[in-house]
Amino acid sequence: MNVPRRIGILAGGGTLPREIADSVAARGMPLHIVAIDSEANADFGPYPVTRVDWGQIGRMVAALRQNACTDLVIIGSVRRPDLGAIKPDFGFFRALATVARLVAAGGDDAVLRGVIRFFEGYGFRVVGPARLAPEIIIGEGPFGRTALTPADRADAQRGFEAVAALSTFDIGQAVVVTDGRVEAFEAAEGTDRMLARVAVQRRQSGQTQGGGRGVLVKRAKPTQDERIDLPAIGPATITGCVEAGFSGLALEAGRVLAAGRQEIMERAEACRFAIEGVVPETTAVVRRRRRRQSLVRRMVRHVERWRHGDGDIQQIGNLRVPVAAEADIAIGFDVLAAMAPFADCRAVVVVRGHVLAVDCGEGALAVVRRAAGLRQWGDRRFKRRAGTVVLSAGRHSNPEVMAAAAAAGFAGLVVGLKRFTAGVAADTIGVANKAGMFIAGVVKDEEGGNAQQ
Template identity: 45%
Template sequence: MSAAKSVAGPLAIVAGGGALPAEVAAAVAASGRPFIVIAIRGEAGPEMEPFSPHWLDWGQIGRFFDILKSAGCRQIVMIGSVTRRPDFRAVTPDLGALARLPKIVAALIGGDDTVLKRVIRIFEDEGVTIVAAQDVAPQLLAPQGPLTRGRPDAAALADIEAGSRLVATLGAFDIGQGVVVLGGRVAAVEAAEGTDRMLERVAELKTIGRLPAKGRRGVLVKRTKPGQELRTDLPTVGPRTVELAAAARLAGIAVEAGGVLIAERGATIAAADKAKLFLAGVRLDSAEPGA
């Protein structure tokens, strides 16, 4: 039984930036399950307004738990981008935040996966269960197989396999949900800068001649890392990913089937087709998108 079904009652959606929070909220609404939205001010966008969100600043931790208690929420989904880690030296904490401040500060030290696991522990200590977005909106997961008219050729399949192995290896260092591989060569590894900046770097390397710039070559590979906290940090691609991959003159994008969320799927696929990029969901044990 999934965590989403193991505890009855309303769900709280904690919304960061991007399109995914609204897509998750729409999916939960369609399921008929009662829910509330808590939107992080400065991260979540106006697309959350139709869901009557509670807007909170980072320092309003006490208010956050008060809202959960008032709504009867024992489960939450954390979804959406966070542009920067909160600096509690620069925010005004409420009493609830002050009471939990030692735990919060300690949790924010370390790599992304380490931090997320510590944050989850804080919620669990408060009697709150974290539910994965894919448990309440499984339709957002990348399916297996090609999603676009274009498909990876033999060279791209070799790059996909190499990229998948690399991400698996780098997982022990809490980096590398995404890599770009070109002709079997590692062109870029995603670290703290994120996928967008990594792709911008690849475009620059091609412009200055550090990477081959002729034709569309190279593949962005995104997949989960071994041991990754899948409830709060699943890799994501969307229209912006396609835009930057096209600007970097890549051949395509390969994502782990069942392990990567696709934001605005229709727009993402349309953008890839327009740019003549392939977008394919692949299994971890095979580079073949249809295997």
């Protein structure tokens, strides 16, 4: 293996950037950290650091160049910034075309691939964290003295299948599986918020922490670029799992990062919580390398397949469905179909090709309310409505769901329609018309899988 000459670390939140820095320094390689001000929260100790705002792209590049960095690792948790609150420098405006492409890219994987291309365009070699700190990768087998049960491993494989099935939509690296059914699917909210949500739902339904049911499953997307955004766990992950009453944590062996390994192990051992690196049974199939299509190509593909299948839109309210919304609608129904084998999925929220939230039995209203807090790149850019709530059937729509969608700034709601089933009630249509939102139905034949819920 060629030894990198000088390492730049673009640091987000959490302890992983510091752990990478420690590993690089221990190997005798010089380094420089560029820390994103609103994200990076680690103590970088003796290492040289340049702190930058999200909008200071020119300063990021200049810091790496001035410190002669040849290799770059991008590590740590980040949230998509509010574009209205950033402090742009001249380099930001020079890169405006790239920024526009990132904003329109859709899911996280597409955005991060664009980030890699951007830095490679300046001559930096982007490397994965495993190359610089292989000790932070979860290997195969139990992580500690407690192992998963056979039932847990069966749930783990089911979770691996679910993530793989939805990977084409560039969403989620984590699911909760209980007795073979997906209880929660991570989309734009992140793992910690998903765990907190499941804990609340379980308490409200009368389940207790002592039950020890269900497994949190984390895996990389099958086609993911392993240089960036591999799934990660930390001590907070263990706490969240225990508080939600899970029996274990299953991680894709070789493709998940552990931040704070010692503390993770101590917390797990204290409550006899099982953590295990597991190889997905579908690995040989899903990890075939192929060129990932751009968001535009993927959205066009969704729309074309949908139009040539059963994508006949019926306008229900006063407003027509804009052409720009068709891709979001198509993606929403495709997600509903992909989720059908795994959960009772009745609602999906999609904004400009990015899936914000997926229902796994909590209901349409809860999903819309959850998605309202997950708007990307700032809240309501240009104060224009964007995004579509897609429901599997008209009976899942009601005035409360419509009002929640309106309050969240979404552009409209679309339901699946089938013969001999209920459509959309007049009072729901009235809420849409008053809010200036479109409401429509997609007509399904009796074989149409997207609207059968």
